[in-house]
Amino acid sequence: xxxxxxxxxxxxxxxxxxxxxxxxxxxxxxxxIVAALIISAVFCAIxxxxxxxxxxxxxxFEGVIGTEMRIWLFFREGxxxxxxxxxxxxxFKMKFWNLGANGQVVISCLVSYAVMFYxxxxxxxxxxxxxxxxxxxSISASILWAVIPAIFKAFFNTNETLFTLMMNYIAExxxxxxxxxxxxxxxxxxxxxxxxxLIDIGNVYxxxxxxxxxxxxxSYFYLxxxxxxxxxxxxxxxVNTAKYAGMNVKKIVIRTMVLSGxxxxxxxxxxxxxxxxxxxxxxxxxxxxxxxxxxxLAQFNPLTTIGTCFLITFxxxxxxxxxxxxxxxxxxxxxxxxxxxxxxxxACSFFISYKLIFKKKEKKAMPTDFMVDGSQAETVAEKPAxxxxxxxxxxxxxx
Amino acid sequence: MKKLLTLLVAAIMAVACCFGxxxxxxxxxxxxxxxITLHGRSSTYDKNFIEAFETACANxxxxxxxxxxxxxxxxxxxxxxAAKDLVDQGYKGIFADSFGHEAYMIQAATEFTxxxxxxxTGTSALSVNKANFHNAFASIYEGRYLAGYAAGxxxxxxxxxxxxxxxQLGYVxxxxxxxxxxxxxxxxxxxxxxxxxxxxxxSTAYTATMEVTYTGTWYGETQEKTAAETLxxxxxxxxxxxxxxxxxxxxxxxxxxxxxxxxxxxGKNSLVAYSKINWVPYFEKMxxxxxxxxxxxxxxxxxxxxxSVQWALGAGAAAGTQAKVDAVQAELIAGxxxxxxxxxxxxxxxxxxxxxxxxLSFTPMSAFTLxxxxxxxxxxxxxxxxxxxxxxxxxxYFDESVVRSAPYFQMIIEGITII
Numbered sequence: 001x002x003x004x005x006x007x008x009x010x011x012x013x014x015x016x017x018x019x020x021x022x023x024x025x026x027x028x029x030x031x032x033i034v035a036a037l038i039i040s041a042v043f044c045a046i047x048x049x050x051x052x053x054x055x056x057x058x059x060x061f062e063g064v065i066g067t068e069m070r071i072w073l074f075f076r077e078g079x080x081x082x083x084x085x086x087x088x089x090x091x092f093k094m095k096f097w098n099l100g101a102n103g104q105v106v107i108s109c110l111v112s113y114a115v116m117f118y119x120x121x122x123x124x125x126x127x128x129x130x131x132x133x134x135x136x137x138s139i140s141a142s143i144l145w146a147v148i149p150a151i152f153k154a155f156f157n158t159n160e161t162l163f164t165l166m167m168n169y170i171a172e173x174x175x176x177x178x179x180x181x182x183x184x185x186x187x188x189x190x191x192x193x194x195x196x197x198l199i200d201i202g203n204v205y206x207x208x209x210x211x212x213x214x215x216x217x218x219s220y221f222y223l224x225x226x227x228x229x230x231x232x233x234x235x236x237x238x239v240n241t242a243k244y245a246g247m248n249v250k251k252i253v254i255r256t257m258v259l260s261g262x263x264x265x266x267x268x269x270x271x272x273x274x275x276x277x278x279x280x281x282x283x284x285x286x287x288x289x290x291x292x293x294x295x296x297l298a299q300f301n302p303l304t305t306i307g308t309c310f311l312i313t314f315x316x317x318x319x320x321x322x323x324x325x326x327x328x329x330x331x332x333x334x335x336x337x338x339x340x341x342x343x344x345x346x347a348c349s350f351f352i353s354y355k356l357i358f359k360k361k362e363k364k365a366m367p368t369d370f371m372v373d374g375s376q377a378e379t380v381a382e383k384p385a386x387x388x389x390x391x392x393x394x395x396x397x398x399x
Numbered sequence: 400m401k402k403l404l405t406l407l408v409a410a411i412m413a414v415a416c417c418f419g420x421x422x423x424x425x426x427x428x429x430x431x432x433x434x435i436t437l438h439g440r441s442s443t444y445d446k447n448f449i450e451a452f453e454t455a456c457a458n459x460x461x462x463x464x465x466x467x468x469x470x471x472x473x474x475x476x477x478x479x480x481a482a483k484d485l486v487d488q489g490y491k492g493i494f495a496d497s498f499g500h501e502a503y504m505i506q507a508a509t510e511f512t513x514x515x516x517x518x519x520t521g522t523s524a525l526s527v528n529k530a531n532f533h534n535a536f537a538s539i540y541e542g543r544y545l546a547g548y549a550a551g552x553x554x555x556x557x558x559x560x561x562x563x564x565x566x567q568l569g570y571v572x573x574x575x576x577x578x579x580x581x582x583x584x585x586x587x588x589x590x591x592x593x594x595x596x597x598x599x600x601x602s603t604a605y606t607a608t609m610e611v612t613y614t615g616t617w618y619g620e621t622q623e624k625t626a627a628e629t630l631x632x633x634x635x636x637x638x639x640x641x642x643x644x645x646x647x648x649x650x651x652x653x654x655x656x657x658x659x660x661x662x663x664x665x666g667k668n669s670l671v672a673y674s675k676i677n678w679v680p681y682f683e684k685m686x687x688x689x690x691x692x693x694x695x696x697x698x699x700x701x702x703x704x705x706x707s708v709q710w711a712l713g714a715g716a717a718a719g720t721q722a723k724v725d726a727v728q729a730e731l732i733a734g735x736x737x738x739x740x741x742x743x744x745x746x747x748x749x750x751x752x753x754x755x756x757x758x759l760s761f762t763p764m765s766a767f768t769l770x771x772x773x774x775x776x777x778x779x780x781x782x783x784x785x786x787x788x789x790x791x792x793x794x795x796y797f798d799e800s801v802v803r804s805a806p807y808f809q810m811i812i813e814g815i816t817i818i
């Protein structure tokens with residue numbers, strides 16, 4: 001039955017916006033990011049006795065593009081984060097919340113190091129043999145790490161967020177355990193094994209950049225052009241629809257997580273086999289979580305994800321340089337600025353999708369207005385002419 | 400919307416102009432030295448380096464543009480990248496503070512031969528033998544011993560806590576590594592020395608035993624706090640630690656158990672004493688070297704005499720402690736007392752054997768003889784081919800941090816139990 005409430009009109013209504021052109025959206029986002037950076041700059045300038053407002057921007061850019069090495073590092077780090085984000089995308093599109101990328105990356109690092117240690121350093125195999133075994137073993141380990149929660153999800157409907165998170169701790173714990181085996185001096189840190197590992201192409205950065213670029217192209221076609229990509233988005237939309245359409249949901253869930261794990265495995269392989277030649281429990285650099293934010297901000301669009309990953313990397317690398325130049329001796333300041341940026345972007349995306357309609361002053365004199373229970377956005381969506389918003393209030397049957 | 404935009408842009412420009420006008424000084428900004436740390440200020444270990452570095456730079460007249468501190472650098476290729484970036488910026492001397500940074504610092508030292516690289520706690524400088532790579536440490540075992548002595552005096556004011564005249568101590572260690580083992584052994588020997596000196600003049604004889612637990616991480620607030628709570632739960636009446644967070648001190652404060660700290664003061668009421676390495680003298684040597692002064696030794700060990708080893712008492716210390724510990728310190732400086740006096744502790748043969756059997760240990764100890772069957776005093780021990788049991792007057796002692804600066808005492812002595 002209809003329930004009629006007599007109430008005061010609220011200060012504002014939240015109303016869905018009609019679609020706005022892409023350039024406008026981009027402009028709004030750009031303004032949001034600049035605003036976040038301005039606030040950060042003021043914050044940093046006040047907190048530091050060495051740097052001022054202008055220095056903030058100078059160092060922010062210098063830290064990213066100041067030298068050739070920094071530019072390469074920016075691209076390599078951006079690509080690594082993108083790689084992890086691309087691993088998460090198919091799972092997220094399927095609404096399988098894979099929070100285990102950290103663990104999947106680090107287990108691959110661990111296995112890569114194990115292969116370099118036992119086959120290379122101890123076993124005396126050639127580097128070619130080590131490379132082949134390392135690629136197969138590390139990617140398999142990562143797939144295993146991703147597929148265990150997937151199997152439980154598919155067959156027992158366990159909660160994948162908790163399961164994948166738990167797998168992170170197990171992977172990091174295993175690394176700590178193995179470091180004890182490999183570094184019996186007890187210092188808790190390993191010696192790198194520089195003589196074994198993937199071969200650099202051109203310079204030490206290009207292999208990673210190339211591999212992730214290939215993964216990106218593959219992911220784009222896989223998600224948008226392939227049957228697999230279509231199937232996993234159907235499962236994401238509605239498991240029942242997928243079932244009625246004759247899809248094997250269990251198979252799709254497991255298959256997608258195999259892919260997700262494999263990409264994380266490649267990232268881990270690059271991290272240990274090419275970049276560090278070593279392993280520690282936080283070698284994932286928390287990319288597994290950062291990538292979640294990157295993909296969400298990009299609304300699971302692979303192309304936009306490239307933008308968000310590089311934006312986050314830009315701020316992170318730039319802020320690390322600002323941190324040094326401003327004599328902040330704590331990484332928290334970097335996170336504060338990244339946090340500001342997220343906040344502004346999220347707020348901006350809210351205002352791109354919705355708008356606030358404030359009540360008009362003259363309406364104050366009309367306390368007998370009826371308040372609507374339920375969605376107001378729908379009401380207005382039917383009446384895009386929002387100038388006539390005073391008409392939207394009325395009685396609504398909410399049964 | 401347009402109005403808002405215009406307003407925003409105008410505001411930005413105005414603020415930018417204001418700040419742009421500030422800070423046009425004529426200071427010398429030639430880069431001189433830089434410090435790479437594993438964590439930031441929140442870690443007591445890194446904080447000790449950061450503060451000493453700032454002090455040394457100020458003492459040497461460097462302004463903030465002439466030195467850099469790069470915090471939160473992992474023990475992986477990012478250490479090499481940070482070092483390379485600092486070289487690119489023109490820094491002439493680069494110091495890294497964490498053990499795992501060493502391999503990457505050596506990599507950078509090999510590549511950039513005109514820049515000096517310094518590394519704390521490392522073990523390789525002597526073997527890689529490069530003119531631009533240096534290791535440094537301090538005889539902190541002396542500071543630990545003195546803090547232990549203060550703790551012993553504290554225990555004597557809380558004799559009601561002794562069970563059968565034995566005080567149970569607890570120690571939160573990071574890793575089962577020589578640096579940690581040497582640290583807690585010297586600390587324990589300090590406590591025992593204070594008790595023994597009391598026993599010699601009194602009818603009641605007090606003893607102390609210690610439980611040690613390792614957290615498996617150099618910095619883990621939760622693990623350290625939990626470890627301290629476990630030790631207190633096991634009956635420990637006084638806790639010390641070799642771990643970088645405030646975890647253990649917080650647990651002690653909550654449980655009203657006295658605590659002896661490392662790396663600096665905790666500022667808590669439960670603090671009996673702390674010892675720390677003062678890195679200022681070394682950093683000053685380093686700044687001198689890169690500015691054309693004398694070369695720093697390849698492997699350098701700071702001592703009480705160089706002011707590299709410091710200690711101080713906290714709010715929880717017993718009355719009269721300062722004078723007594725000062726007297727002990729004077730004996731250490733004079734050489735009439737040795738921390739690792741082999742007559743003051745005994746070792747199980749197996750404890751030494753396990754050290755020798757460990758083929759991957761980078762400090763193999765060999766050629767020991769015991770003047771007992773299974774438990775006894777050490778009479779001879781070689782480290783990296785050098786005899787480390789030496790004689791000073793009538794005292795036979797284990798000579799720590801002399802073969803190389805990083806500690807190598809890694810035997811578990813009687814009275815200490817690893818849990």
